Amino acid sequence: MSSYSITRHKFLSSKEARQLHLVSKKLARKDMACNRTTWVTRHLLVNLAFHTGLRVSEIAALKVGDLYFNGKENYLIVQRGKGGKSRTVYLDSEIVNHVKHFIAMKQKWKQPADATAPLLAGRGGAHFATSALQYSFKKALEEANLPMHYSIHSARHTYATLLLARSKNIRFVQRQLGHASLSMTSLYADVLPEQNQRLAEAILK
Numbered sequence: 001m002s003s004y005s006i007t008r009h010k011f012l013s014s015k016e017a018r019q020l021h022l023v024s025k026k027l028a029r030k031d032m033a034c035n036r037t038t039w040v041t042r043h044l045l046v047n048l049a050f051h052t053g054l055r056v057s058e059i060a061a062l063k064v065g066d067l068y069f070n071g072k073e074n075y076l077i078v079q080r081g082k083g084g085k086s087r088t089v090y091l092d093s094e095i096v097n098h099v100k101h102f103i104a105m106k107q108k109w110k111q112p113a114d115a116t117a118p119l120l121a122g123r124g125g126a127h128f129a130t131s132a133l134q135y136s137f138k139k140a141l142e143e144a145n146l147p148m149h150y151s152i153h154s155a156r157h158t159y160a161t162l163l164l165a166r167s168k169n170i171r172f173v174q175r176q177l178g179h180a181s182l183s184m185t186s187l188y189a190d191v192l193p194e195q196n197q198r199l200a201e202a203i204l205k
Contacts, residue, residue, distance in 0.1 A: 009149060010154060010157045011154055011157035011158040011160075011161050012146070012150060012154060012155070012158045014162065016146055017050055017155075017158055017162075019144050019146065020046055020050075020140055020141065020144045020146060021043075021046060021047065021050070023140070023143050023144040024039065024042060024043040024046045024047075024140050024143075024144070025043055027039040027042075027043070027143065028040045028042070028043035032105070037105075037109060040102070040105060041102075041120060041136075042136050042137075042139065042140055043098075044098060044099070044102045044119075044120065045059065045120060045133060045136055045137060045140075045152075046137065046140050046155070047094075047095055047098050048062075048095065048099075049137065049152055049155030049156065049159075050155045050158060050159055051091065051092060051094065051095035051159070052076070052089050052091065052095065052159065052176075053089070053155075053156045053159035053160055053163070053176055053177050054078065054089065054156070055081070055082065055153070055156060056130045056133050056134060056152045056153065057130050058078050058081055059120065059133060059152075060120070060127055060128050060129065060130050060133055061078075061079065061080065061127065062076065062118065062119040062120065063115065063116060063117060063118060063119060064103060064113055064114065064115055064116075064117050064118075064119055065114075065115025065116060066078075066079060066119070067099060067119070069096055069099075069100065073090070074090065074091045074092075074093070074096045075088050075089060075090045075091055076088075076089050076091060077089075078178065081178045082178060082180075083180070085178065087175065087178045088175075089176055090176065099119070102119075103119075106121075111125060112125055120133070133152060134151065134152050137151065137152035137155070138151070138152075156177070157188075160173060160177055160185070160188040161188050163176065164185070164188045164189060170182060170185055170186060170189065173185050173188065
């Protein structure tokens with residue numbers, strides 16, 4: 001039996017996640033004004049990680065044609081997830097709008113934005129290596145003055161923890177994450193860290 005557990009140091013609090021987003025957004029705007037792509041791309045990476053729960057390899061492999069936005073249903077297709085399995089991941093309106101804006105920026109930068117093009121492209125228009133995305137996420141953490149023990153996989157843990165706490169729908173979370181078993185998803189069935197003190201104080205009421 002696996003002893004794997006989701007401990008507090010593996011995911012960011014809502015406050016930390018928001019701080020990382022705001023710092024990345026601020027620097028993306030500065031780069032955009034100077035026609036630089038680094039932080040514009042990094043900001044989308046941060047948002048994708050926190051709004052989709054994708055593994056870093058899944059983010060790296062995303063193509064523009066894997067995204068489906070029709071208003072009623074907005075989702076992306078992970079073509080080859082863990083174990084080579086595909087899955088559908090539904091998207092909230094914030095990340096949909098961000099992705100649409102980013103694709104428009106790719107066109108402005110004269111980068112390929114057709115269905116076969118990588119969503120996040122490195123030099124020469126090729127897919128980023130997973131190591132490059134991991135490094136980029138670490139740079140965002142550094143700029144946001146957040147603990148450096150976090151990684152891009154911490155964003156997946158954060159997404160799962162928040163989604164389960166707010167939706168109360170463990171099977172939906174399982175499908176979004178691509179877990180083979182419900183027991184793995186159940187590891188996220190914990191209270192949000194910012195709720196801990198409030199719950200502890202409840203004994204006095």
